[in-house]
Ligand code: SF4
């Protein structure tokens with residue numbers, strides 16, 4: 001794609017990055033077929049190619065309007081278009097640049113700005129989020145029916161193994177996961193313990209930075225990232241083998257720290273090191289799969305292998321963001337489960353970070369379609385790999401939704 005960027009952006013790092021991305025797009029339109037918002041709305045401006053044109057026009061000096069903002073806001077940043085694109089267009093990076101410029105040029109209406117500010121103050125702060133959640137859970141019986149349904153039930157923290165091994169890995173606690181689903185990291189610690197690995201948490205680490213970064217508070221997001229880098233590096237220096245991610249939404253962000261901090265002379269190199277050490281839990285288990293198979297075989301001695309039907313929802317941040325496909329499905333099948341087929345599994349469930357709060361209507365349509373697709377094979381359980389997807393899917397179905405690690409942990413208990 002030919003470009004002629006305007007003076008305000010052309011020699012900046014963002015301008016150069018956007019220019020090189022725009023030049024890779026050949027307008028073929030293959031990406032339209034897999035874009036969830038284009039499927040729902042049928043408007044080219046709600047497709048990847050349409051949004052790329054909007055960003056290009058804006059970077060070339062065209063006026064930025066509320067309409068530009070609307071179409072960029074409606075994008076889920078699911079990156080299904082990246083998986084489909086034959087030219088390797090890095091759409092996710094481009095849309096981040098585009099959104100930041102829109103925000104600078106036209107800002108937000110006061111209510112929208114307040115809502116976004118509130119999200120940034122609550123979600124990334126695990127203590128504030130945890131306290132508010134506890135308050136909501138305590139008052140739940142007194143709340144009106146509709147609000148009651150929005151408050152998730154109390155989940156108990158489960159035992160973290162105390163044994164010591166020669167091998168150690170770090171885990172990111174994350175911001176909302178410890179309050180909403182405290183069993184996920186406990187299950188991960190127990191599973192790794194059985195494989196001879198200690199799982200430890202770095203006290204000073206916190207939110208991965210994705211919430212602020214994707215809400216156009218990029219500097220705030222980068223500060224969260226620097227804080228995590230400072231918290232984790234001493235552990236890597238002492239021999240921790242990896243930084244384990246149990247939420248693929250955080251994993252995709254931490255794997256990009258090197259890219260996101262590439263222009264920071266103090267942190268660029270450190271960030272690269274952190275990204276290189278970061279692994280989704282499925283990548284760790286894949287390497288240890290023979291050991292896991294032995295554990296499962298030992299456990300199944302003398303009784304029938306379980307054959308429960310499971311549907312697996314692969315989060316966009318796993319399949320499109322981290323390009324991890326088929327790994328968890330294979331692990332669950334090897335563990336003896338029957339995986340039910342899910343039509344259109346490349347499509348987003350509508351959770352997409354804060355999308356379920358900011359774009360409620362579209363998010364609910366995507367949820368309904370996703371639950372129908374997942375339940376078409378009549379599974380007993382829905383498994384997934386990201387806290388956002390887990391909570392969002394559970395809000396739309398009576399079928400239990402669990403992190404896949406919890407399911408494997410239960411098998412080995
Ligand atoms: S598939 Fe890739 S190259 Fe084709 S229009 Fe979409 S982004 Fe551009």
Ligand code: SF4
Nearest residue numbers: 035075076078079081
């Ligand atoms: S990131 Fe997802 S919603 Fe956004 S343009 Fe690409 S496919 Fe469509």
